[in-house]
Amino acid sequence: MTIRLGVVLPTYNERKNLRGMIERLDKALAGISFEVIVVDDNSPDGTSDEARAIAQDDPRVHVIQRIGRRGLSSAAIEGMCATAAPVVAVMDADHQHDPELLPGMLAAIEGGDYDLSYASRFAEGASTEEWGRPDRVKASNLANRIANKVTGVELSDPMSGYFMLKTETLRADAHRLSGVGFKILLDILATVEQPLRIKEVPMNFAARLEGESKLDRTVVFEFLVGLYDKWLGRWIPTRFALFGTIGALGVVVHMAVLALVLNLFGARFMVSHYPQEVAFITGQTTAAMVAMTFNFVLNNELTYADKRLRGFGPLLNGWLRFLLTCAFGLLANIGAATALVRIGFNPYPAALVGIVLGSVWNFALSSKFVWGKY
Ligand code: GDD
Numbered sequence: 001m002t003i004r005l006g007v008v009l010p011t012y013n014e015r016k017n018l019r020g021m022i023e024r025l026d027k028a029l030a031g032i033s034f035e036v037i038v039v040d041d042n043s044p045d046g047t048s049d050e051a052r053a054i055a056q057d058d059p060r061v062h063v064i065q066r067i068g069r070r071g072l073s074s075a076a077i078e079g080m081c082a083t084a085a086p087v088v089a090v091m092d093a094d095h096q097h098d099p100e101l102l103p104g105m106l107a108a109i110e111g112g113d114y115d116l117s118y119a120s121r122f123a124e125g126a127s128t129e130e131w132g133r134p135d136r137v138k139a140s141n142l143a144n145r146i147a148n149k150v151t152g153v154e155l156s157d158p159m160s161g162y163f164m165l166k167t168e169t170l171r172a173d174a175h176r177l178s179g180v181g182f183k184i185l186l187d188i189l190a191t192v193e194q195p196l197r198i199k200e201v202p203m204n205f206a207a208r209l210e211g212e213s214k215l216d217r218t219v220v221f222e223f224l225v226g227l228y229d230k231w232l233g234r235w236i237p238t239r240f241a242l243f244g245t246i247g248a249l250g251v252v253v254h255m256a257v258l259a260l261v262l263n264l265f266g267a268r269f270m271v272s273h274y275p276q277e278v279a280f281i282t283g284q285t286t287a288a289m290v291a292m293t294f295n296f297v298l299n300n301e302l303t304y305a306d307k308r309l310r311g312f313g314p315l316l317n318g319w320l321r322f323l324l325t326c327a328f329g330l331l332a333n334i335g336a337a338t339a340l341v342r343i344g345f346n347p348y349p350a351a352l353v354g355i356v357l358g359s360v361w362n363f364a365l366s367s368k369f370v371w372g373k374y
Pocket residue numbers: 009010011012013014039040041070071072075091092093094096159160161162182183208212213214215216219
Protein backbone atom coordinates (compact mmCIF):
# COMPACT_ATOMS: atom_id res chain seq x y z
CA MET A 1 0.00 0.00 0.00
CA THR A 2 1.60 3.27 -1.05
CA ILE A 3 1.50 6.18 1.35
CA ARG A 4 -0.62 8.98 -0.05
CA LEU A 5 -0.19 11.58 2.63
CA GLY A 6 2.37 12.59 5.25
CA VAL A 7 1.09 14.66 8.16
CA VAL A 8 3.70 16.71 9.98
CA LEU A 9 2.92 17.65 13.56
CA PRO A 10 5.51 20.08 14.94
CA THR A 11 5.30 19.92 18.71
CA TYR A 12 6.57 21.77 21.70
CA ASN A 13 4.96 20.73 24.97
CA GLU A 14 1.96 19.00 23.43
CA ARG A 15 2.10 15.73 25.34
CA LYS A 16 -1.52 15.87 26.43
CA ASN A 17 -2.77 16.76 22.95
CA LEU A 18 -0.89 14.20 20.91
CA ARG A 19 -2.77 10.94 21.38
CA GLY A 20 -6.16 12.51 20.78
CA MET A 21 -4.78 14.30 17.75
CA ILE A 22 -3.58 11.09 16.14
CA GLU A 23 -6.90 9.40 16.91
CA ARG A 24 -8.68 12.22 15.11
CA LEU A 25 -6.31 11.91 12.14
CA ASP A 26 -7.02 8.20 11.98
CA LYS A 27 -10.74 8.87 11.89
CA ALA A 28 -10.64 11.76 9.42
CA LEU A 29 -8.30 9.91 7.05
CA ALA A 30 -10.19 6.62 7.00
CA GLY A 31 -9.48 4.91 3.67
CA ILE A 32 -6.44 7.08 2.96
CA SER A 33 -3.00 5.61 3.67
CA PHE A 34 -0.96 8.12 5.60
CA GLU A 35 1.92 8.53 8.00
CA VAL A 36 2.46 10.98 10.82
CA ILE A 37 5.76 12.69 11.51
CA VAL A 38 5.99 14.26 14.94
CA VAL A 39 8.84 16.77 15.05
CA ASP A 40 9.46 17.55 18.68
CA ASP A 41 12.09 19.97 19.96
CA ASN A 42 12.91 17.91 23.01
CA SER A 43 9.89 19.29 24.90
CA PRO A 44 10.38 19.32 28.66
CA ASP A 45 6.90 17.83 29.13
CA GLY A 46 8.01 14.59 27.44
CA THR A 47 6.10 14.91 24.17
CA SER A 48 8.74 12.79 22.40
CA ASP A 49 8.27 9.93 24.86
CA GLU A 50 4.54 10.10 24.36
CA ALA A 51 5.01 10.07 20.58
CA ARG A 52 7.24 6.99 20.83
CA ALA A 53 4.70 5.29 23.06
CA ILE A 54 2.02 5.91 20.44
CA ALA A 55 4.34 4.72 17.67
CA GLN A 56 4.82 1.43 19.52
CA ASP A 57 1.19 0.58 18.75
CA ASP A 58 0.91 2.46 15.49
CA PRO A 59 3.77 2.09 13.01
CA ARG A 60 2.39 4.92 10.90
CA VAL A 61 3.69 7.30 13.54
CA HIS A 62 7.31 8.50 13.40
CA VAL A 63 9.24 10.74 15.72
CA ILE A 64 11.99 13.23 15.07
CA GLN A 65 13.35 14.47 18.36
CA ARG A 66 15.56 17.49 17.86
CA ILE A 67 18.09 18.32 20.55
CA GLY A 68 19.26 21.83 21.35
CA ARG A 69 17.09 23.45 18.68
CA ARG A 70 13.85 25.36 18.57
CA GLY A 71 11.59 26.73 15.89
CA LEU A 72 8.30 25.89 14.25
CA SER A 73 9.45 26.63 10.69
CA SER A 74 12.58 24.55 10.75
CA ALA A 75 10.69 21.73 12.47
CA ALA A 76 8.05 21.80 9.75
CA ILE A 77 10.68 21.78 6.99
CA GLU A 78 12.50 18.82 8.48
CA GLY A 79 9.25 16.94 8.94
CA MET A 80 8.15 17.61 5.37
CA CYS A 81 11.49 16.37 4.04
CA ALA A 82 11.24 13.22 6.13
CA THR A 83 8.10 11.76 4.63
CA ALA A 84 8.03 9.29 1.76
CA ALA A 85 4.54 10.38 0.72
CA PRO A 86 4.01 12.42 -2.47
CA VAL A 87 1.86 14.94 -0.58
CA VAL A 88 2.50 16.40 2.84
CA ALA A 89 0.45 18.45 5.29
CA VAL A 90 1.55 20.57 8.24
CA MET A 91 -0.81 21.34 11.11
CA ASP A 92 -0.87 22.34 14.77
CA ALA A 93 -0.86 19.43 17.19
CA ASP A 94 -3.11 21.27 19.66
CA HIS A 95 -6.48 20.54 17.98
CA GLN A 96 -6.87 24.06 16.60
CA HIS A 97 -6.82 22.70 13.05
CA ASP A 98 -9.68 20.36 12.16
CA PRO A 99 -8.35 17.11 10.61
CA GLU A 100 -11.69 16.68 8.80
CA LEU A 101 -10.44 19.20 6.24
CA LEU A 102 -7.56 16.96 5.18
CA PRO A 103 -9.39 14.69 2.66
CA GLY A 104 -10.73 17.71 0.78
CA MET A 105 -7.34 19.38 0.75
CA LEU A 106 -5.78 16.16 -0.50
CA ALA A 107 -8.39 15.67 -3.21
CA ALA A 108 -7.64 19.16 -4.55
CA ILE A 109 -3.99 18.26 -5.02
CA GLU A 110 -4.42 14.66 -6.16
CA GLY A 111 -7.03 15.80 -8.68
CA GLY A 112 -4.22 17.66 -10.44
CA ASP A 113 -5.78 21.11 -10.39
CA TYR A 114 -3.79 22.47 -7.45
CA ASP A 115 -0.21 22.38 -6.15
CA LEU A 116 -0.98 23.59 -2.67
CA SER A 117 -4.07 23.72 -0.51
CA TYR A 118 -4.40 25.49 2.78
CA ALA A 119 -6.99 26.24 5.44
CA SER A 120 -7.80 29.91 5.92
CA ARG A 121 -9.13 31.58 9.05
CA PHE A 122 -10.37 34.53 7.05
CA ALA A 123 -11.90 33.06 3.91
CA GLU A 124 -15.63 33.28 3.23
CA GLY A 125 -17.29 30.84 5.64
CA ALA A 126 -14.38 30.63 8.08
CA SER A 127 -14.59 31.39 11.76
CA THR A 128 -12.22 31.78 14.65
CA GLU A 129 -13.19 30.68 18.09
CA GLU A 130 -11.45 32.09 21.12
CA TRP A 131 -9.66 34.35 18.71
CA GLY A 132 -10.33 36.70 21.51
CA ARG A 133 -7.45 39.10 21.42
CA PRO A 134 -8.32 41.97 19.08
CA ASP A 135 -4.69 43.12 18.90
CA ARG A 136 -3.75 39.82 17.36
CA VAL A 137 -6.49 40.04 14.75
CA LYS A 138 -5.34 43.50 13.78
CA ALA A 139 -1.73 42.43 13.62
CA SER A 140 -2.80 39.63 11.34
CA ASN A 141 -4.60 41.99 8.97
CA LEU A 142 -1.67 44.33 8.63
CA ALA A 143 0.80 41.47 8.31
CA ASN A 144 -1.45 39.82 5.72
CA ARG A 145 -1.40 42.87 3.52
CA ILE A 146 2.39 43.08 3.59
CA ALA A 147 2.60 39.35 3.01
CA ASN A 148 0.40 39.52 -0.07
CA LYS A 149 2.63 42.26 -1.47
CA VAL A 150 5.78 40.25 -0.84
CA THR A 151 4.57 36.98 -2.29
CA GLY A 152 2.51 38.47 -5.08
CA VAL A 153 -0.29 36.02 -4.26
CA GLU A 154 -3.62 37.21 -2.90
CA LEU A 155 -4.46 34.93 0.01
CA SER A 156 -6.90 35.67 2.78
CA ASP A 157 -4.60 34.05 5.35
CA PRO A 158 -0.94 33.72 4.31
CA MET A 159 0.02 33.20 7.98
CA SER A 160 -1.99 30.02 8.26
CA GLY A 161 -0.19 27.13 9.87
CA TYR A 162 -2.41 24.53 8.20
CA PHE A 163 -1.48 23.63 4.63
CA MET A 164 -0.64 20.81 2.26
CA LEU A 165 1.54 20.55 -0.85
CA LYS A 166 3.37 18.15 -3.13
CA THR A 167 6.56 17.02 -1.46
CA GLU A 168 8.56 17.36 -4.67
CA THR A 169 7.63 21.06 -4.87
CA LEU A 170 8.86 21.46 -1.32
CA ARG A 171 12.06 19.50 -1.82
CA ALA A 172 12.97 21.42 -4.98
CA ASP A 173 13.30 24.64 -2.97
CA ALA A 174 13.76 23.40 0.59
CA HIS A 175 17.40 24.48 0.68
CA ARG A 176 16.34 28.08 -0.04
CA LEU A 177 13.74 28.37 2.71
CA SER A 178 14.73 30.60 5.59
CA GLY A 179 13.43 28.36 8.37
CA VAL A 180 13.31 31.26 10.80
CA GLY A 181 10.25 31.98 12.94
CA PHE A 182 6.92 30.35 12.25
CA LYS A 183 5.68 31.81 8.96
CA ILE A 184 6.40 28.66 7.06
CA LEU A 185 3.61 28.90 4.48
CA LEU A 186 4.60 32.48 3.72
CA ASP A 187 8.21 31.41 3.44
CA ILE A 188 7.27 28.72 0.93
CA LEU A 189 5.14 31.10 -1.13
CA ALA A 190 7.89 33.72 -1.21
CA THR A 191 10.57 31.19 -2.10
CA VAL A 192 9.13 28.73 -4.59
CA GLU A 193 9.96 29.80 -8.15
CA GLN A 194 7.21 28.21 -10.16
CA PRO A 195 3.81 29.84 -9.62
CA LEU A 196 1.62 27.65 -7.43
CA ARG A 197 -2.02 26.93 -8.01
CA ILE A 198 -3.53 27.37 -4.59
CA LYS A 199 -6.75 25.98 -3.18
CA GLU A 200 -8.17 27.89 -0.24
CA VAL A 201 -10.40 26.06 2.23
CA PRO A 202 -12.26 27.96 4.96
CA MET A 203 -11.61 26.65 8.44
CA ASN A 204 -13.15 26.94 11.82
CA PHE A 205 -10.08 27.83 13.88
CA ALA A 206 -10.80 26.07 17.16
CA ALA A 207 -9.53 26.85 20.62
CA ARG A 208 -6.37 25.06 21.69
CA LEU A 209 -7.28 21.97 23.72
CA GLU A 210 -4.47 21.72 26.29
CA GLY A 211 -1.45 23.85 27.13
CA GLU A 212 -0.64 27.28 25.84
CA SER A 213 0.39 28.95 22.60
CA LYS A 214 4.07 29.46 21.99
CA LEU A 215 3.67 32.16 19.43
CA ASP A 216 1.38 34.96 20.45
CA ARG A 217 3.81 37.37 22.00
CA THR A 218 5.78 38.33 18.95
CA VAL A 219 3.59 37.70 15.90
CA VAL A 220 4.38 40.92 14.08
CA PHE A 221 7.97 41.01 15.22
CA GLU A 222 8.67 37.47 14.02
CA PHE A 223 7.06 38.34 10.76
CA LEU A 224 9.33 41.35 10.21
CA VAL A 225 12.33 39.27 11.18
CA GLY A 226 11.26 36.72 8.58
CA LEU A 227 11.10 39.41 5.91
CA TYR A 228 14.55 40.68 6.84
CA ASP A 229 15.91 37.17 6.78
CA LYS A 230 14.53 36.64 3.30
CA TRP A 231 16.07 39.83 1.92
CA LEU A 232 19.31 40.53 3.74
CA GLY A 233 19.84 37.55 6.00
CA ARG A 234 22.24 36.03 3.49
CA TRP A 235 24.71 38.87 3.92
CA ILE A 236 24.24 39.90 7.52
CA PRO A 237 22.80 37.08 9.63
CA THR A 238 19.47 38.01 11.18
CA ARG A 239 20.49 37.47 14.77
CA PHE A 240 23.63 39.53 14.37
CA ALA A 241 21.64 42.34 12.74
CA LEU A 242 19.25 42.36 15.69
CA PHE A 243 22.08 42.21 18.18
CA GLY A 244 23.83 45.10 16.43
CA THR A 245 20.69 47.22 16.22
CA ILE A 246 20.00 46.71 19.90
CA GLY A 247 23.65 47.53 20.62
CA ALA A 248 23.27 50.81 18.73
CA LEU A 249 20.14 51.62 20.76
CA GLY A 250 22.22 50.82 23.83
CA VAL A 251 24.62 53.60 22.86
CA VAL A 252 21.71 56.06 22.79
CA VAL A 253 20.59 54.87 26.21
CA HIS A 254 24.14 55.21 27.48
CA MET A 255 24.38 58.83 26.33
CA ALA A 256 21.00 59.70 27.83
CA VAL A 257 21.91 58.26 31.23
CA LEU A 258 25.31 59.93 31.13
CA ALA A 259 23.72 63.29 30.39
CA LEU A 260 21.25 62.78 33.21
CA VAL A 261 23.96 61.98 35.78
CA LEU A 262 26.18 64.84 34.63
CA ASN A 263 23.26 67.23 34.93
CA LEU A 264 22.44 66.00 38.41
CA PHE A 265 26.05 66.50 39.45
CA GLY A 266 26.14 69.88 37.80
CA ALA A 267 23.09 71.05 39.64
CA ARG A 268 23.76 69.53 43.03
CA PHE A 269 27.45 68.99 43.53
CA MET A 270 29.37 71.26 41.17
CA VAL A 271 28.62 74.20 43.42
CA SER A 272 30.38 72.44 46.26
CA HIS A 273 33.41 72.04 43.96
CA TYR A 274 32.96 68.35 43.44
CA PRO A 275 35.72 67.27 41.07
CA GLN A 276 34.41 67.00 37.54
CA GLU A 277 36.15 63.70 37.03
CA VAL A 278 34.14 62.03 39.76
CA ALA A 279 30.98 63.16 38.03
CA PHE A 280 32.13 61.67 34.76
CA ILE A 281 33.27 58.37 36.24
CA THR A 282 29.99 57.99 38.11
CA GLY A 283 28.01 58.91 35.02
CA GLN A 284 29.99 56.68 32.69
CA THR A 285 29.73 53.69 35.04
CA THR A 286 26.01 54.12 35.68
CA ALA A 287 25.36 54.64 31.98
CA ALA A 288 27.35 51.55 31.00
CA MET A 289 25.50 49.39 33.53
CA VAL A 290 22.10 50.68 32.45
CA ALA A 291 22.93 50.32 28.76
CA MET A 292 24.25 46.79 29.17
CA THR A 293 21.19 45.81 31.20
CA PHE A 294 18.99 47.37 28.54
CA ASN A 295 20.83 45.38 25.86
CA PHE A 296 20.55 42.21 27.88
CA VAL A 297 16.79 42.58 28.36
CA LEU A 298 16.11 43.43 24.72
CA ASN A 299 18.32 40.66 23.36
CA ASN A 300 16.65 38.24 25.71
CA GLU A 301 13.19 39.31 24.53
CA LEU A 302 13.89 39.66 20.82
CA THR A 303 17.20 38.34 19.50
CA TYR A 304 16.95 35.19 21.57
CA ALA A 305 13.16 35.06 21.92
CA ASP A 306 13.35 31.37 21.09
CA LYS A 307 15.82 30.72 23.91
CA ARG A 308 14.47 33.36 26.28
CA LEU A 309 15.72 33.11 29.87
CA ARG A 310 12.87 33.19 32.35
CA GLY A 311 12.61 33.35 36.12
CA PHE A 312 14.77 35.20 38.61
CA GLY A 313 17.66 32.73 38.84
CA PRO A 314 18.29 32.22 35.12
CA LEU A 315 17.83 35.94 34.44
CA LEU A 316 20.33 36.98 37.12
CA ASN A 317 22.78 34.37 35.92
CA GLY A 318 22.35 35.44 32.30
CA TRP A 319 22.71 39.11 33.18
CA LEU A 320 25.99 38.51 35.03
CA ARG A 321 27.31 36.43 32.16
CA PHE A 322 26.30 39.14 29.73
CA LEU A 323 28.15 41.80 31.74
CA LEU A 324 31.22 39.60 31.78
CA THR A 325 31.00 38.99 28.03
CA CYS A 326 30.69 42.72 27.40
CA ALA A 327 33.74 43.37 29.55
CA PHE A 328 35.77 41.02 27.36
CA GLY A 329 34.26 42.60 24.25
CA LEU A 330 35.42 45.97 25.49
CA LEU A 331 38.95 44.66 25.95
CA ALA A 332 38.96 43.28 22.40
CA ASN A 333 37.60 46.60 21.15
CA ILE A 334 40.20 48.76 22.92
CA GLY A 335 43.02 46.35 22.22
CA ALA A 336 42.42 46.24 18.48
CA ALA A 337 41.77 49.97 18.13
CA THR A 338 44.91 50.86 20.12
CA ALA A 339 47.04 48.50 18.06
CA LEU A 340 45.75 50.09 14.87
CA VAL A 341 46.45 53.62 16.12
CA ARG A 342 49.92 52.55 17.13
CA ILE A 343 50.75 51.40 13.61
CA GLY A 344 49.60 54.74 12.31
CA PHE A 345 45.87 54.48 11.66
CA ASN A 346 43.60 57.48 12.00
CA PRO A 347 41.80 57.18 15.39
CA TYR A 348 38.26 57.23 13.96
CA PRO A 349 38.46 54.31 11.55
CA ALA A 350 40.51 52.53 14.21
CA ALA A 351 37.70 53.10 16.72
CA LEU A 352 35.20 51.78 14.21
CA VAL A 353 37.20 48.61 13.69
CA GLY A 354 37.37 48.23 17.46
CA ILE A 355 33.60 48.63 17.78
CA VAL A 356 32.85 46.08 15.04
CA LEU A 357 35.34 43.64 16.54
CA GLY A 358 33.92 44.12 20.04
CA SER A 359 30.35 43.58 18.77
CA VAL A 360 31.23 40.42 16.90
CA TRP A 361 33.02 39.21 20.00
CA ASN A 362 30.07 40.07 22.26
CA PHE A 363 27.69 38.42 19.86
CA ALA A 364 29.67 35.22 19.50
CA LEU A 365 30.39 34.91 23.20
CA SER A 366 26.95 35.79 24.51
CA SER A 367 25.15 33.55 22.04
CA LYS A 368 27.19 30.71 23.48
CA PHE A 369 27.56 31.55 27.14
CA VAL A 370 24.38 33.50 27.87
CA TRP A 371 21.76 32.00 25.58
CA GLY A 372 23.51 28.84 24.45
CA LYS A 373 22.57 25.50 25.85
CA TYR A 374 26.05 24.22 26.43
N1 GDD B 1 8.98 21.50 17.03
C1 GDD B 1 8.48 22.68 17.41
N2 GDD B 1 9.34 23.68 17.79
N3 GDD B 1 7.14 22.89 17.42
C2 GDD B 1 6.67 24.08 17.82
C3 GDD B 1 7.51 25.14 18.22
C4 GDD B 1 8.92 24.91 18.21
O1 GDD B 1 9.73 25.76 18.54
N4 GDD B 1 6.73 26.21 18.56
C5 GDD B 1 5.47 25.82 18.36
N5 GDD B 1 5.43 24.53 17.94
C6 GDD B 1 4.26 23.73 17.62
C7 GDD B 1 3.20 23.72 18.69
O2 GDD B 1 3.42 22.70 19.64
C8 GDD B 1 1.94 23.51 17.87
O3 GDD B 1 1.72 22.16 17.59
C9 GDD B 1 2.25 24.26 16.56
O4 GDD B 1 3.67 24.30 16.46
C10 GDD B 1 1.70 25.69 16.52
O5 GDD B 1 2.13 26.38 17.68
P1 GDD B 1 1.05 27.13 18.61
O6 GDD B 1 1.77 27.59 19.82
O7 GDD B 1 -0.15 26.31 18.78
O8 GDD B 1 0.75 28.38 17.65
P2 GDD B 1 -0.55 29.29 17.64
O9 GDD B 1 -1.77 28.44 17.67
O10 GDD B 1 -0.41 30.36 18.65
O11 GDD B 1 -0.40 29.98 16.21
C11 GDD B 1 -1.23 29.62 15.14
O12 GDD B 1 -1.42 30.71 14.31
C12 GDD B 1 -0.27 31.13 13.59
C13 GDD B 1 -0.62 32.33 12.77
O13 GDD B 1 -0.79 33.46 13.57
C14 GDD B 1 -0.64 28.43 14.39
O14 GDD B 1 -1.63 27.92 13.52
C15 GDD B 1 0.55 28.81 13.59
O15 GDD B 1 0.92 27.68 12.78
C16 GDD B 1 0.22 30.00 12.73
O16 GDD B 1 1.36 30.41 12.00
